[in-house]
Amino acid sequence: MSKPTNTPQTLAQKLIAKAAGRSNVAVGEIVNCQVDLAMFHDSSGPRRLKPMLEELGAEIWDKSRVVLVMDHYVPERDDDSRRIVRIAREWALEQKLPHVYDSLGICHVVLPQKGHLKPGMFCVGGDSHSPTGGALGTYMFGVGSTEMLGVVVTGQLWVRVPQTFLMRWNNRLQPGVTAKDMMLHMIGRFGMNGGEYQAIEFCGDAVKALSMQERMTMSNMSAEMGSQVGLIEPDQVTRDWLATTGAKDVLIEGWHTDQGAEAVTHEFDAATLVPQVAAPHSPANTKSVDEFKNTPIQVAYIGACTGAKLEDLRAAAQVLRGQQLPAGVRLMVAPASLQDQAQAESEGVMQTLRLSGAEVLPTSCGACSGYGGSIPDGANVIATTARNFKGRMGSATAQVYLASPYTVAASALRGSISDPREVLA
Amino acid sequence: MSEHHRVWKVGADVDTDQLAPGAYMKLGIHDIAKHCLEGVRPEFAANVKTGDVLAAGPNFGIGSSREQAADALVKLGVKAVVAPSYGGLYFRNAFNLGLLLLTCKDAQALEEGEKISLDLSTWTVVRANGQRLACDPIPDFLVAMVEAGGLLPQLKLRLQQQRAS
Numbered sequence: 001m002s003k004p005t006n007t008p009q010t011l012a013q014k015l016i017a018k019a020a021g022r023s024n025v026a027v028g029e030i031v032n033c034q035v036d037l038a039m040f041h042d043s044s045g046p047r048r049l050k051p052m053l054e055e056l057g058a059e060i061w062d063k064s065r066v067v068l069v070m071d072h073y074v075p076e077r078d079d080d081s082r083r084i085v086r087i088a089r090e091w092a093l094e095q096k097l098p099h100v101y102d103s104l105g106i107c108h109v110v111l112p113q114k115g116h117l118k119p120g121m122f123c124v125g126g127d128s129h130s131p132t133g134g135a136l137g138t139y140m141f142g143v144g145s146t147e148m149l150g151v152v153v154t155g156q157l158w159v160r161v162p163q164t165f166l167m168r169w170n171n172r173l174q175p176g177v178t179a180k181d182m183m184l185h186m187i188g189r190f191g192m193n194g195g196e197y198q199a200i201e202f203c204g205d206a207v208k209a210l211s212m213q214e215r216m217t218m219s220n221m222s223a224e225m226g227s228q229v230g231l232i233e234p235d236q237v238t239r240d241w242l243a244t245t246g247a248k249d250v251l252i253e254g255w256h257t258d259q260g261a262e263a264v265t266h267e268f269d270a271a272t273l274v275p276q277v278a279a280p281h282s283p284a285n286t287k288s289v290d291e292f293k294n295t296p297i298q299v300a301y302i303g304a305c306t307g308a309k310l311e312d313l314r315a316a317a318q319v320l321r322g323q324q325l326p327a328g329v330r331l332m333v334a335p336a337s338l339q340d341q342a343q344a345e346s347e348g349v350m351q352t353l354r355l356s357g358a359e360v361l362p363t364s365c366g367a368c369s370g371y372g373g374s375i376p377d378g379a380n381v382i383a384t385t386a387r388n389f390k391g392r393m394g395s396a397t398a399q400v401y402l403a404s405p406y407t408v409a410a411s412a413l414r415g416s417i418s419d420p421r422e423v424l425a
Numbered sequence: 426m427s428e429h430h431r432v433w434k435v436g437a438d439v440d441t442d443q444l445a446p447g448a449y450m451k452l453g454i455h456d457i458a459k460h461c462l463e464g465v466r467p468e469f470a471a472n473v474k475t476g477d478v479l480a481a482g483p484n485f486g487i488g489s490s491r492e493q494a495a496d497a498l499v500k501l502g503v504k505a506v507v508a509p510s511y512g513g514l515y516f517r518n519a520f521n522l523g524l525l526l527l528t529c530k531d532a533q534a535l536e537e538g539e540k541i542s543l544d545l546s547t548w549t550v551v552r553a554n555g556q557r558l559a560c561d562p563i564p565d566f567l568v569a570m571v572e573a574g575g576l577l578p579q580l581k582l583r584l585q586q587q588r589a590s
Binding site: 030052055056057058127142143144145146147149153154158192196226227228 | 442487488489490491492510512513514516517518521522564566575576577580581584
């Protein structure tokens with residue numbers, strides 16, 4: 001069963017082996033892992049975990065390893081939201097949880113910004129976009145509420161060692177083309193269950209050249225490919241970014257896929273990639289932006305963990321600087337975290353967006369998951385979010401297109417789906 | 426295991442929205458279960474009997490992490506699902522909720538209404554005509570989880586034993 005220690009391993013295998021207390025693991029093997037950190041939010045966490053913990057008469061295994069983020073039902077808009085957020089706040093006090101982030105931003109952005117994730121960790125989140133942590137070289141994935149209960153009580157979790165898909169992006173992206181375009185392209189090519197719960201690892205020169213926030217956008221949407229995790233080998237970019245978060249004892253050495261490790265490789269050319277748009281009602285419905293030219297847009301949304309971080313806001317401002325949105329187009333901007341919003345404010349990015357006519361909404365999951373903002377029935381919407389399933393944004397008759405912040409801003413500016421490179425030129 | 430199970434057939438890519446439709450997610454699990462598979466088999470929820478089995482095509486349970494998509498089948502008394510492949514999150518959620526998933530590349534050979542038995546000692550599905558279809562073995566700890574009725578009852582038992590000792 002166990003192989004010699006010099007067996008080449010993928011990054012995914014190494015991360016699992018560490019959590020399982022082993023020197024190496026084989027693809028397909030099922031192992032028990034120690035969880036370094038468990039994250040959940042107001043929707044997936046306390047309202048479900050509290051009654052189950054009480055039924056068991058059990059305690060949280062290690063409160064220092066638990067992070068609670070209030071981001072889904074804040075700001076509270078109705079009685080149901082108030083009840084759900086109240087349960088979360090009261091439980092956090094009652095349990096004396098040391099890491100609670102209330103209304104500071106979206107969990108997948110707040111968690112790394114607060115320094116909780118580092119290369120080499122094995123983490124779970126009560127949300128399907130938890131693979132975001134893979135951008136830092138953290139093995140992180142989403143689990144259901146019962147499974148989270150198991151983690152919260154035992155601190156352990158089983159995992160079947162997945163096969164690794166290496167997505168190698170050669171050369172460099174053109175200006176106005178982003179990590180979001182890379183992801184939409186891959187989801188279009190491989191489909192929603194294209195990962196078959198594998199580990200995906202993004203690599204190549206184009207990935208190495210991405211900033212940390214762009215890397216997070218990629219890892220985040222690996223959920224849309226049916227993969228368990230979306231990893232990126234940590235490097236100097238990771239180290240420099242983590243230094244700004246206050247994360248301590250960051251070690252990146254060894255966290256890479258060995259030469260000769262068992263993996264399936266797919267090659268892509270970043271230099272020839274053009275802006276991508278996913279048509280209703282699936283992120284896998286992706287084509288080049290010019291295929292949707294002249295599709296009228298009434299609502300544009302720059303929001304969500306995958307689409308409203310500082311760099312997404314900067315991209316939108318670059319398109320909209322000195323411009324006015326046309327009548328009949330509503331652009332809503334919901335920054336992904338207060339930290340990103342404050343930085344964007346200090347750089348004049350928020351002012352640029354406001355002057356163009358954009359409305360700034362509270363930082364939260366908001367309209368992405370149909371919890372906030374208002375998407376009118378029958379409207380054509382273009383959004384920087386991760387999913388355009390029918391009805392997800394709150395209206396079953398809205399037609400939602402997914403694209404990068406550049407493309408969303410350019411489409412808002414022109415009132416129809418547009419290639420941002422024409423506006424930026 | 427010589428118990429016989431009636432087969433209900435569904436196609437490929439049965440997603441979590443078909444199993445636990447979004448419009449009913451605010452309701453309790455027993456009410457969600459009444460709408461399970463209503464888009465593809467409207468008669469299913471009202472007529473399925475305890476011990477029945479679902480035979481499905483590839484990618485059963487793809488989509489969201491909502492565990493109600495597995496719990497609905499449990500609450501309806503479904504004994505097991507037999508399919509060539511499953512959504513990754515669904516696979517985990519199913520065992521955590523006490524639902525047996527058998528991975529069987531020939532699942533679609535099964536016929537609607539046929540009576541089958543499940544032989545977990547050899548990991549085979551035994552058809553009415555005696556034909557045996559091979560399934561992937563399931564690790565002992567997952568079988569134990571299903572037998573306990575899922576992770577919650579299993580944890581409860583384990584904690585009781587710890588307290589007693």
